[in-house]
Amino acid sequence: MEQSQKGISAYALFVGSFLSNTGISFIWPLTTIYMHDYLGKSLTVAGLVLFINSLFTMLGTNIGGYLYDNWSHFKTVLIGTLLVTFSSAMLIFNHQWPNYAFWLILLGFGNGLIVTAVNSFATMVEGKTPSYVYNVLYFMSNLGLVVGTLMVGFLLHLGISIVFGAAAVLYIILLGIVIIAYRGHEQESNIARNYHGGGEYIERSSMIRIMTLLFLLAIIWVFYEQWQSNISAYMVSHGYTVKDYSYMWTVNALLIVLIQPIMTYFDDFLLRHINFRLYVGFFLIGASFLILPFAQHTYVLFMASMALLTVGEIACLPAVATFVNMLAPDSQKGKFQGLVAGAGALGRAIGPFLGALIIDFASYTDLFIVSTVVIWLVTLIFLVINQRMQVKTSEK
Structure with a gap:
């Protein structure tokens, strides 16, 4: 990979974090209620789906870390964004059992890729310390969760498809920002470092x-x-x-x-x-x-x-x-x-x-x-x- 001469925009990271967390908060808090009250599944089944979702999110975070270090910064976050956009779009029209659970789990995996990539990009922001960036990212992610949860209360009575549609729109906007603002901000990959004898080891x-x-x-x-x-x-x-x-x-x-x-x-x-x-x-x-x-x-x-x-x-x-x-x-x-x-x-x-x-x-x-x-x-x-x-x- 070519070494980027310019750090990624802090605003692109902050807005990306806000949109990502707002989008997930349109879907995540409704899982138990939707599965139990709309799909007629037990609380145990709903809990199992949430558990599997969390495991796939964790899988996404770790795979995302490997891809970020060894492949491509931009492509890692791009794949994650494409996955959450596709999953939320499919939920609009295909949210019956068991398809709902499948799309939710895929969404969790894609979100894991995004979270890791965004946190890793935080070390590349020009003119800002990583600690400052992490503080603001934490603020923006929580703001997104608050806004998303609040909006669900207004949209849910219009139908579950409207809620999923709103999440998909947010992810489409996020996809546009990722393509425009995240592209080209690469550093030499870990594979390249090791090939040239420059691999680093942690104490x-x-x-x-x-x-x-x-x-x-x-x-x-x-x-x-x-x-x-x-x-x-x-x-x-x-x-x-x-x-x-x-x-x-x-x-x-x-x-x-x-x-x-x-x-x-x-x-x-x-x-x-x-x-x-x-x-x-x-x-x-x-x-x-x-x-x-x-x-x-x-x-x-x-x-x-x-x-x-x-x-x-x-x-x-x-x-x-x-x-x-x-x-x-x-x-x-x-x-x-x-x-x-x-x-x-x-x-x-x-x-x-x-x-x-x-x-x-x-x-x-x-x-x-x-x-x-x-x-x-x-x-x-x-x-x-x-x-x-x-x-x-x-x-x-």
Whole structure:
């Protein structure tokens, strides 16, 4: 490949992330409701489809990382965009069982390719540090999820085909942006580097730090997913409405919109203290679950729990990609950003099922306590390993 003389436009990445996440949020939140209420499938079947979807998303993130490093940056994101555009278009006319599940799973695979490629492209933005780009990408992706989920509420009564059609239109626009703005931004491939004897190898200490953090990230998403699945049932069982539950995500969105730009403004300071930022963020996410056992009849405590969870995720989740990028060799940026996305997908796949098991064999209170204890324990393990490996690296 030829070396690009110019970095990719930050605006192209940000708009691409916004469109991609808005498009997926037209489809993803409806899966359980659509399969159960419209297609007449059990919640177990719906959960199995979501699980397989997450696995294929994880597969897409890892294949995307390999293709990005060893083949083509542009073609990797192009294939992902073509897949999600085609899948969403097919859903407009072909959304009966089992075709719906097939297109949804293919959509997940394509989305995995896109996520990895976009996160990897973030290291190529001209005039911006990767940490700044990851912060803004996190903001744009969440904004897209909020806008998409909000629009579904207005469009669903017009028919499910209209919702899928809106997603397809967004992906068509994304496809145009990818073809225009992402083309030509290539770096020498990993295969070419190795052929010329320039292959890079990651230090053992760096690999240990990265893999420990990715394990922690997967754990975070296992329990974060409880808010997407089991906590809604917990609230309803104590007399709250679905609207009360939806307000929780309004709080989440408002806090992200208000706080994330402030975090981005102090990017240089946060980058210098990235380890502390990670520790604090993970600690706050764990602490948020301790509030829930006392929130049964006090709605403001649910709000407080969500607020703490959101502040924690704003602090640590965008920093994970930055941390991994700092340690990953230039020739393996795609691979490691794929692992970041894959760890999140794995946690999201396991979360609802594991949470349901704990509830069935114990209780909601036990689930919340386990969430806090496990998150804090794994955070402590990461802290110890990260600090020790950092010391060993500095002593060399």
